[in-house]
Amino acid sequence: MFDRLRNKLSDFRETVVERIQEKGKEEEVEEGREEEKAAKGIREKIKEKGKAILEGETILDDKDLENPLEELEIALLESDVALSVAEEIISSVKKELVGKRKRWGADTEGLVKGAIRDALLNVFSADAELDFEEFLAESEKPVNIVFVGVNGTGKTTSIAKVAKNLLGTGYSVVIASADTYRAGATEQIERHASNLGIKVIKHQYGADPAAVVYDAMKYAKANRKEVILADTAGRMHTSINLMEQLKKICRVTKPDLVIFVDEAVAGNDAVERAKKFNETIGIDASMLTKVDVDAKGGAAISIAHSTSKPILFLGTGQGYDDLEKFDAEWLVDRLLGENGSEG
Numbered sequence: 633m634f635d636r637l638r639n640k641l642s643d644f645r646e647t648v649v650e651r652i653q654e655k656g657k658e659e660e661v662e663e664g665r666e667e668e669k670a671a672k673g674i675r676e677k678i679k680e681k682g683k684a685i686l687e688g689e690t691i692l693d694d695k696d697l698e699n700p701l702e703e704l705e706i707a708l709l710e711s712d713v714a715l716s717v718a719e720e721i722i723s724s725v726k727k728e729l730v731g732k733r734k735r736w737g738a739d740t741e742g743l744v745k746g747a748i749r750d751a752l753l754n755v756f757s758a759d760a761e762l763d764f765e766e767f768l769a770e771s772e773k774p775v776n777i778v779f780v781g782v783n784g785t786g787k788t789t790s791i792a793k794v795a796k797n798l799l800g801t802g803y804s805v806v807i808a809s810a811d812t813y814r815a816g817a818t819e820q821i822e823r824h825a826s827n828l829g830i831k832v833i834k835h836q837y838g839a840d841p842a843a844v845v846y847d848a849m850k851y852a853k854a855n856r857k858e859v860i861l862a863d864t865a866g867r868m869h870t871s872i873n874l875m876e877q878l879k880k881i882c883r884v885t886k887p888d889l890v891i892f893v894d895e896a897v898a899g900n901d902a903v904e905r906a907k908k909f910n911e912t913i914g915i916d917a918s919m920l921t922k923v924d925v926d927a928k929g930g931a932a933i934s935i936a937h938s939t940s941k942p943i944l945f946l947g948t949g950q951g952y953d954d955l956e957k958f959d960a961e962w963l964v965d966r967l968l969g970e971n972g973s974e975g
Contacts, residue, residue, distance in 0.1 A: 637707065637708070637711035637713075637930065637967055638966070638967050638968070640703075640704070640707030640708075640710075640711065641704075641707070641748055641967055641968060642968075643703070643707075644700055644703060644704040644707070644744075644748070645744045645745055645748065647699075647700045647703070648696075648697065648700050648729070648744045649744055651696050651697075651700070693730060693731070694726075694730055697725075697726060697729060697730060701722050701725065701726060704721075704722060704725070705718050705719070705722050708721060708722075708930065711930040712899035712900055712903075712930030712931050712934065713930035713933055713934055714900060714903050714930075714934040714937070714938060716937075716938075717755055717933060717934050717937045717938070720751075720754075720755055720937075721751045721752060721754075721755060722751075724747075724750065724751035724754055725747050725748060725751045728746075728747035728750060728751065729743075729744070729747050745968060748968065749964055749965075749968060752933065752964045752967065753960055753961065753964055755933055755936070755937045756933075756936050756937065756960040761942055762916070762917055762942040762944065764917075764944050764945075764957070765801070767889070768798075768803065768858075768859070771888055773858045773859075774806075774849065774852035774853060774857055774858055774859060774860050775858065775859045775860065775888045775889070776845070776849060776860045776862070776885055776886070776887045776888050776889075777794075777859065777860065777861050777862065777887060777888065777889045777890075777891060778810075778845065778862040778864060778881060778882065778885070778887040778889070778890050778891070779791055779861065779862060779863060779864060779891050779893055779919075780864055780878055780890060780891070780892055780893070780909055780913065780915065781866060781892055781893035781894050781905075781909070782866050782894065782905060783814075783866030784866065785866070785893055785894050785895050785898070785921055786893065786895065786921035786922065786947060787863065787864075787866060787893040787921075788811075788817070788820050788821050788824065788863055789824070789921075789947075789950070790893050790919055790921055790945075790947055790955075791807065791821070791824070791861050791863050792821075792824035792825075792827075792828065792952055793945075793947060793952055793953075793954065793955040794861060794919075794945065794955070795807065795824075795825075795828055795830055795861055796828055796952040796953065796955075797955055798859055798861075799828065799829075799830075803858045803859050804856070804857045804858045804859070805830050805857065805858070805859045805860075805861060806830065806831050806832075806833060806848055806851055806852050806855075806857040806859075806860055806861075807821060807825050807830055807831070807832045807833070807848075807860075807861050807862075807863065808832075808833050808834075808844050808845045808847075808848035808860055808861070808862040808863065809821050809822070809832050809833065809834040809835075809844060809863055810841035810842075810844040810845050810862045810863055810864045810865070810881065811841070811863050811864055811865040811866070812835060812836070812837055812838055812839045812840070812841050812844065812865070813838075813841075813865035813874070813877075814865055814866065815837065817863070817865065818832070818834045818837075821863050822834075827952075828952070831851070831855075831857075833847050833848035833851055835847075840880075841864060841865065841877055841880075841881055842877075842880045842881045842883075842884040842885060844862075845860070845862045845881055845884070845885040845887075846884060846885055848860050848862065849885060862881070862885075862887070864878060864881065865877070875912050875913065878912075878913050879912070879913050882913055882914070889916045889917065890913065890914065890915045890916050890917075891915065891916065891917050891918065891919055891944065892905075892906050892909050892910070892915040892917070892918045892919070892939075892941075893918070893919045893920075893921065894906060894918070894919075894920060894921070894931075894935075895920065895921050895922045896920040896921065896922055896923045896931050896932060896946070897922050897925060897931075898931060899930065899931050900931075900934070902920075902931050902935060903931060903934045903935055903938050906918060906935045906938060906939050907938050907939060910939045910941065915939065915941055916941060917941055917942050917943065917944045918935050918936070918939065918941060918942070918943045918944070919943065919944055919945045919946075919947070920932055920935070920943060920945075920946050920947065920958075921947035922947060923946040923947060923948050923956075924947075924948045924949050924954070932946070932958075932963060933963075936960075942958070943958040944957070944958055945957060945958055946958050
């Protein structure tokens with residue numbers, strides 16, 4: 633997973649390290665001249681660069697990083713990182729490295745890797761943190777969670793995975809089949825629910841989806857169910873009428889959490905959809921599916937940054953247990969090849 637971007641980040645790191653090493657050798661030649669000037673009593677006039685050389689250090693400037701940063705930006709864009717996010721990453725790396733004093737014998741690779749790591753972590757908003765387990769524990773029961781997204785992204789299967797996860801942590805669950813628009817949608821969620829031993833609340837085809845979720849809430853309260861997972865019809869973000877139905881579900885049932893689901897392989901399309909859903913109905917978090925087949929990795933970074941909302945889970949396969957809790961540091965370490973997993 634994320635092989636391409638990981639390799640590009642590694643190439644950038646190696647390029648900058650080589651440039652620092654080359655610059656250190658170049659400046660060793662200058663050191664003797666600067667010491668000679670200092671001996672003549674003009675040390676106070678030596679500029680910052682000269683001082684660094686005297687102290688056995690090198691300083692990177694804009695010219696040193698110009699080409700490597702251009703290559704890094706192209707690599708980020710090719711890996712489905714949105715332009716605005718890529719520019720922010722580049723700016724952060726540049727700010728961290730340009731003008732940085734580094735002793736010639738110090739850990740150059742560690743310096744560059746640290747700058748990249750910090751830049752990637754900084755694109756995840758500090759305000760976009762949400763501990764799902766803590767949220768559930770502290771919320772008044774039943775907790776109403778509505779899942780939204782476009783057709784074919786694995787939303788229904790994702791709901792089954794989350795349901796399995798909740799059952800494993802001791803929560804009781806009921807599913808609302810609020811996709812009354814697509815033929816066969818209720819049968820699909822019922823198959824998953826049957827496998828997991830979960831009750832499904834459903835209405836007939838064409839019914840008001842808000843009424844389905846409302847009835848699921850009543851059932852949950854009467855039967856002491858702690859969590860409601862509502863499966864809604866897949867909607868293209870450009871469909872005004874269908875988006876209005878989603879707005880009605882949220883207005884009538886007042887969900888505690890709205891989770892946007894999309895494919896990691898959708899790249900920038902997923903980013904645009906996430907932004908549109910967030911603007912139209914207001915999402916609280918995201919979930920990415922098909923991460924196991926994503927060779928780029930930029931969508932996760934871009935969606936979190938573009939919506940300023942957290943990513944809660946990553947779908948990593950077809951099984952009910954193929955669900956990973958999202959962690960920004962885990963993702964960044966994976967991109968930098970620091971956690972020993974090739975994915």
